[in-house]
Amino acid sequence: MIEFRAVTKRFDDGTVAVNQLDLTVEAGIITVFVGPSGCGKTTSLRMINRMVEPTSGTILVDGQDVRAADPPRLRRGIGYVIQQAGLFPHRTVLDNVATVPLLSGWSRGRARHRAAELLELVGLPAELGRRYPAQLSGGQQQRVGVARALAADPPVLLMDEPFSAVDPVVREGLQDELLRLQDELDKTIVFVTHDIDEAVRIGEKVAVFREGGVLAQYAAPAELLARPADDFVAGFVGRDRGYRSLSFVDSGEVALDQVSTVAIGQPAGAPTAEWVLVLDEQRHPRGWLPPRSTVEGAVTEAGLTPGGSLYQAGTPLRGALDAALSSPSGLGVVVDERGGYAGVVTARQVLDLIERARPTATGAERGH
Amino acid sequence: MDSILRYLGNAGTQREILDRLVEHVYLSLLPVVLAVLLAVPLGWCTHRFRWLRAGLFGVANVVYTIPSLALFVLIPAVIGTQILSPVNVVAALTIYTTALLVRPVADALDAVPAHVVAAATAMGYRPLHRLLTVELPLAVPVLGAGVRVGSVSNISLVSVGALIGTGGLGVLFTDGFSRRYPAPILVGVVLTLLLALVVDRLLVLVQRRLTRWARAGEVTGG
Ligand SMILES: Nc1ncnc2c1ncn2[C@@H]1O[C@H](COP(=O)(O)OP(=O)(O)OP(=O)(O)O)[C@@H](O)[C@H]1O
Ligand SMILES: [Mg+2]
Numbered sequence: 001m002i003e004f005r006a007v008t009k010r011f012d013d014g015t016v017a018v019n020q021l022d023l024t025v026e027a028g029i030i031t032v033f034v035g036p037s038g039c040g041k042t043t044s045l046r047m048i049n050r051m052v053e054p055t056s057g058t059i060l061v062d063g064q065d066v067r068a069a070d071p072p073r074l075r076r077g078i079g080y081v082i083q084q085a086g087l088f089p090h091r092t093v094l095d096n097v098a099t100v101p102l103l104s105g106w107s108r109g110r111a112r113h114r115a116a117e118l119l120e121l122v123g124l125p126a127e128l129g130r131r132y133p134a135q136l137s138g139g140q141q142q143r144v145g146v147a148r149a150l151a152a153d154p155p156v157l158l159m160d161e162p163f164s165a166v167d168p169v170v171r172e173g174l175q176d177e178l179l180r181l182q183d184e185l186d187k188t189i190v191f192v193t194h195d196i197d198e199a200v201r202i203g204e205k206v207a208v209f210r211e212g213g214v215l216a217q218y219a220a221p222a223e224l225l226a227r228p229a230d231d232f233v234a235g236f237v238g239r240d241r242g243y244r245s246l247s248f249v250d251s252g253e254v255a256l257d258q259v260s261t262v263a264i265g266q267p268a269g270a271p272t273a274e275w276v277l278v279l280d281e282q283r284h285p286r287g288w289l290p291p292r293s294t295v296e297g298a299v300t301e302a303g304l305t306p307g308g309s310l311y312q313a314g315t316p317l318r319g320a321l322d323a324a325l326s327s328p329s330g331l332g333v334v335v336d337e338r339g340g341y342a343g344v345v346t347a348r349q350v351l352d353l354i355e356r357a358r359p360t361a362t363g364a365e366r367g368h
Numbered sequence: 369m370d371s372i373l374r375y376l377g378n379a380g381t382q383r384e385i386l387d388r389l390v391e392h393v394y395l396s397l398l399p400v401v402l403a404v405l406l407a408v409p410l411g412w413c414t415h416r417f418r419w420l421r422a423g424l425f426g427v428a429n430v431v432y433t434i435p436s437l438a439l440f441v442l443i444p445a446v447i448g449t450q451i452l453s454p455v456n457v458v459a460a461l462t463i464y465t466t467a468l469l470v471r472p473v474a475d476a477l478d479a480v481p482a483h484v485v486a487a488a489t490a491m492g493y494r495p496l497h498r499l500l501t502v503e504l505p506l507a508v509p510v511l512g513a514g515v516r517v518g519s520v521s522n523i524s525l526v527s528v529g530a531l532i533g534t535g536g537l538g539v540l541f542t543d544g545f546s547r548r549y550p551a552p553i554l555v556g557v558v559l560t561l562l563l564a565l566v567v568d569r570l571l572v573l574v575q576r577r578l579t580r581w582a583r584a585g586e587v588t589g590g
């Protein structure tokens with residue numbers, strides 16, 4: 001647990017980066033600090049491991065005032081992942097990861113052994129350990145940065161925009177990886193970002209900062225999207241917050257409809273007035289045949305209208321709505337865990353579900 | 369040609385040449401080692417305290433423009449050594465080389481990416497440990513170039529020291545001139561040149577060994 005008690009940071013030039021921050025970061029979960037550029041996220045983070053000293057106020061980590069600790073020792077017990085990874089260019093990947101164990105006095109052999117375990121943990125092949133950081137892709141460097149921060153198994157992990165320098169697809173992969181790791185490790189993680197999507201995706205709690213280093217709202221992501229504390233937060237979480245909040249609406253049981261399907265390599269049959277979904281041998285959706293299309297001989301991949309996004313049954317409804325909206329037929333394709341065709345839903349059906357899922361208030365009233 | 373062979377064939381001159389060569393190496397390279405030891409803390413100060421920069425670089429520039437002979441003669445007066453002591457040459461060349469290296473050290477430290485330094489701090493390095501094991505290794509490409517220039521220029525400057533009788537291969541020149549005998553002059557020139565080339569090559573090899581990482585990025589995926 002990390003407690004900020006009335007913490008203020010005023011830099012020498014008079015800039016107030018953090019203003020009277022009172023905040024308790026809970027142990028064992030991911031807490032995200034989010035806010036526009038310059039609102040004091042990095043400063044707040046760096047006060048935890050004393051890379052920045054507060055002007056006033058107190059910070060406690062597990063009940064201990066951080067000022068009581070010798071800074072280098074304190075830092076060896078707190079993992080830190082920096083923006084752009086910050087790997088040491090002159091050391092191999094393995095030696096980068098072994099940094100903190102070596103600083104803490106482990107033998108070289110033991111530290112390297114531990115480093116190799118961590119490369120595996122973050123999903124990097126062992127051979128990469130012999131390379132220099134410049135020989136890795138941006139995404140791989142970020143993973144090494146995470147491995148390095150975890151090497152000495154610190155209970156607390158600070159991450160400052162760790163994934164902001166990679167492209168959106170890689171970023172999403174890294175976010176999933178982090179969530180998977182956290183499932184295993186149960187660290188107390190403080191994660192800084194200026195991307196509200198990233199914040200609500202990975203945070204169990206989200207602290208929104210505003211300019212001047214003031215805490216604007218501290219809440220669970222669903223709460224933040226549903227009930228922004230003020231106009232600033234509402235503006236910051238953005239226009240799409242209604243849509244985004246669907247990420248937190250569980251689907252329950254979606255009633256699926258069925259459409260006619262045809263397998264690739266089979267004759268299409270007589271033209272119909274309906275859209276026909278084309279599946280491969282594993283029953284994975286491949287695309288659509290528009291109404292009244294005539295196909296000579298067998299259906300091939302070439303002549304298909306590409307499908308929209310796929311919705312996996314049981315995941316939040318945001319995916320279902322997107323599947324329906326992105327589908328050329330207006331029918332969102334639902335798949336099972338193995339990616340096989342399960343049925344279709346329309347946007348109308350999804351919206352009805354959302355409506356029904358909505359007010360716990362009416363549910364509670366009915367209960368009386 | 370004959371006279372050179374005769375000169376080189378003499379066991380006495382062979383020993384003399386070898387002694388002079390060893391002396392030359394010592395007089396020119398010991399100052400480089402001392403200068404690195406001085407320039408690193410000075411360069412670090414200018415890197416850390418920006419306000420020192422203008423002043424320290426100014427002094428370094430001025431020092432570098434003092435003629436070497438003048439410095440050789442001035443040193444004994446300043447540090448109280450004998451006028452013919454080899455310490456004078458070592459001290460003078462240490463001053464030159466330090467003046468030469470302060471700026472590259474400061475520039476190289478400035479060029480270490482801030483996020484790398486911040487990462488080292490966040491990992492729990494103490495400042496001196498961080499300087500020695502993270503910042504300085506990253507400064508080697510720039511620092512190495514300065515060390516090469518310093519070494520080669522010292523090798524040529526030591527010859528000047530012979531004019532005030534402090535040893536090194538330059539003694540062969542003064543000897544040859546005073547006896548109007550060209551062989552030692554020629555041998556001295558050739559050996560000085562060879563020494564400079566060999567030392568430079570060795571430094572390049574050392575530098576390449578220390579900076580394998582800097583070339584790693586060029587062979588991505590290789
Ligand atoms: N060393 C410093 N000296 C003076 N002002 C500083 C210093 N470091 C940060 N600041 C100022 O403090 C404020 C907060 O900076 P901080 O780096 O914490 O912002 P941030 O929320 O992390 O922003 P970003 O999203 O751009 O990283 C900014 O106005 C910044 O200019
Ligand atoms: Mg920041």
